[in-house]
Amino acid sequence: MKSLCEKYAAKLAAQRLADPGEPLIGGLDAELAWNREDPRTAELAKVFDLLSINSLVFSRPAEPYAAIIDFLASRHPETIRPQDTETRTFLHDIPVCREFTGEAVAAHLKKRKSVIIPGQGIASFGTVTPEQGFVFYSSTIFSCFVLFFSEYLARARAGTLDDEYREVFASVSAGLSDPCTEPPALAAGPLETEDQALAAMAEAGRAVVGYGLVDSFFGNISCRLNDVVHISQTGSSLDELEGCIDPCPMDGSATTGLTASSELSAHEDVYRRSDYRCILHGHPKFSVIMSMDCARIDCPNRGQCHIKCTECRTMDGVPIVPGEVGTGPTGLCNTLPPAMARTGAALVHGHGVFTAGATDFNEAFIRLLDIENRSRQRYFETVKAHE
Incomplete structure (x- = not known):
């Protein structure tokens, strides 16, 4: 102990x-x-x-x-x-x-x-x-x-x-530390075997935590190989993913999804709607802050923005969508996939950022890091404009 x-x-x-x-x-x-x-x-x-x-x-x-x-x-x-x-x-x-x-x-x-x-x-x-x-x-x-x-x-x-x-x-x-601007060099794709995918996922997970793009070690990560989505288990540490990744057939023919991330259905639908093969999800702080920023103080949905926002909002062109963790009528499984399929990235209100890559995790990580740095810059620009 x-x-x-x-x-x-x-x-x-x-x-x-x-x-x-x-x-x-x-x-x-x-x-x-x-x-x-x-x-x-x-x-x-x-x-x-x-x-x-x-x-x-x-x-x-x-x-x-x-x-x-x-x-x-x-x-x-x-x-x-x-x-x-x-x-x-x-x-x-x-x-x-x-x-x-x-x-x-x-x-x-x-x-x-x-x-x-x-x-x-x-x-x-x-x-x-x-x-x-x-x-x-x-x-x-x-x-x-x-x-x-x-x-x-x-x-x-x-x-x-x-x-x-x-x-x-x-x-x-x-007192804030300077933003990281240089992404890591992650394993290059295409990721064609299960061993390659698992190793690349573990490497990318450690990088997400190391760059401070999560809260503690939370988030999730997945890689599609043919019609199987390999995804981090619910509650797993992104910096310790070895042995904590579930292979989930997209046709539901196995029970491995029982221990998979609660956002498995959202990942699967992104893959069904696009040619992406890798997804990263982190909770970078300024991205979360900017996802919650809205100039409409008289909006009738105030207080329930995370499930009822109807505004077509973006952060520097990256769509911001409502949605709760998991499935259900107000789950992000309904709002996230269409946005991700169009742009390869989306912010979920008050939650975090999802990004995708076509062949490996380099593209997804670069997007994740860039969105957080742009969110930080946009935050201080917005504050300055209103002070």
Whole structure:
């Protein structure tokens, strides 16, 4: 268990979500073990006595995330309510706890997946593995980042910015890392055998995570070989896809789709409508932010934009479509494939970006990276135009 705690502490640092040496991750097996010694573990250990959990993740986020969550906690003193898909899927909302005690933290984690302790950090948990706490911690940072920048742009449009928000925004923006502009050299296609496809998928998945184009390790990836779609399993880590890819015949003649990504049907329909052979899906932050930006403040669908938006919106020509995760009447399986088949790329409102390639993952990755960089540029241009 301690090795797992150390693994996810290292992942938080590698993804620049926490400073090296900062995360505290505890795991309960035969006994409670922590990734490192720290006097705060005595208080955090109380959470294990109060909840049915086997792991706990706690850390002060790295900057600029720490400044973002502390600012949002000051504006939303009890509960932070982002509107992105990550929040709807995993978090629902994010409670704010005003005291660093095991009892107070446990009281909030009894109802939600994570809790923010202003000036201290974020606590989250797992009931099976520390990976769950890692995901909830990462999702909390992602959702707060999206909310912070989305709210600022909305206030700029409405003319309701105040000096404090302007000051924090300037500081946070200055602390953002420079965008990556050079794509990796991924395996060149055509991908003609299963072994080639699986190796290329694992390589592309690691690159998507390494470039920060996902929240934690979420997203999905697929490759079509004849009439079989090889797709990442639901909940799998894009940077650890070996053994976590399902071959799914498009005629439904196998049950492998039961463990496949919930977006399998959307991938299949893209392939049916086009000559693409590879699909990448990531959650790059500014792409998600811009997918939620809309100048129509009087729209009757406000609050349900992710399923009811009827506007024909684009981000620099890339279509933005509504749609929930998975299938059903409002599922992105209905809205995404037509847009993808036309352009090879689409943004899903509040969710992320899907891109496609004709022969390998190079084209899809270049599109994904370019959309995120253009979204970031367009965001700051739009803010400047309205400040």
